[in-house]
Amino acid sequence: RAHTRVIAVLKNEGPDNIDTANGKVIVELGPVADRVNDALKQRGITLFPDTGQGDSPQFVLLDSEQLRKAQRAVDLLDKLAVVLPIVTVAFLAIAVFLSPRRRRTVLRAGLGIAFAMALILIAFNLGRSFYLDALPSDVSEGAAASVYDQLLGFLRTSLRAGFALGIVVALGAWLLGPGAVARRI
Numbered sequence: 078r079a080h081t082r083v084i085a086v087l088k089n090e091g092p093d094n095i096d097t098a099n100g101k102v103i104v105e106l107g108p109v110a111d112r113v114n115d116a117l118k119q120r121g122i123t124l125f126p127d128t129g130q131g132d133s134p135q136f137v138l139l140d141s142e143q144l145r146k147a148q149r150a151v152d153l154l155d156k157l158a159v160v161l162p163i164v165t166v167a168f169l170a171i172a173v174f175l176s177p178r179r180r181r182t183v184l185r186a187g188l189g190i191a192f193a194m195a196l197i198l199i200a201f202n203l204g205r206s207f208y209l210d211a212l213p214s215d216v217s218e219g220a221a222a223s224v225y226d227q228l229l230g231f232l233r234t235s236l237r238a239g240f241a242l243g244i245v246v247a248l249g250a251w252l253l254g255p256g257a258v259a260r261r262i
Contacts, residue, residue, distance in 0.1 A: 100145030187247030194240035
């Protein structure tokens with residue numbers, strides 16, 4: 078649930094009474110006051126007038142330039158999320174097509190993909206250490222670690238899958254090769 082809510086904040090897709098645009102998290106208090114007033118009326122308490130549909134009071138929970146930057150980065154990554162894999166696969170296909178030694182090119186591409194995925198996973202683990210070490214002393218390290226792990230959980234799983242795919246492709250290319258060991262296998 079935390080991951081879903083963080084993504085909603087980064088994509089400005091929160092509930093109707095929460096606005097997360099431009100690096101601010103603003104809660105519209107009017108709908109909350111209306112719900113509380115309705116609940117009180119159902120119990121027979123009619124001390125408070127209806128809030129009406131006028132300007133709703135707002136409460137700014139967060140105003141951060143880092144959130145603005147993160148929202149812009151998420152927006153850019155959303156736009157590139159479809160284009161980059163297609164371009165990568167197209168370049169890989171072109172490289173294999175133009176290569177005089179196609180099997181070796183596929184083998185090296187598989188190893189390169191696995192190596193890149195491993196480097197990114199190592200960078201995430203190092204980033205987690207730096208992140209936790211940079212926290213102020215009054216912040217719960219366990220909670221901060223859980224947030225970090227939750228945010229990157231799906232990405233880590235995808236990177237592990239990419240690593241495994243690279244190894245399988247490289248292994249397949251090697252097994253199809255002319256080597257004595259590959260022929261015996």
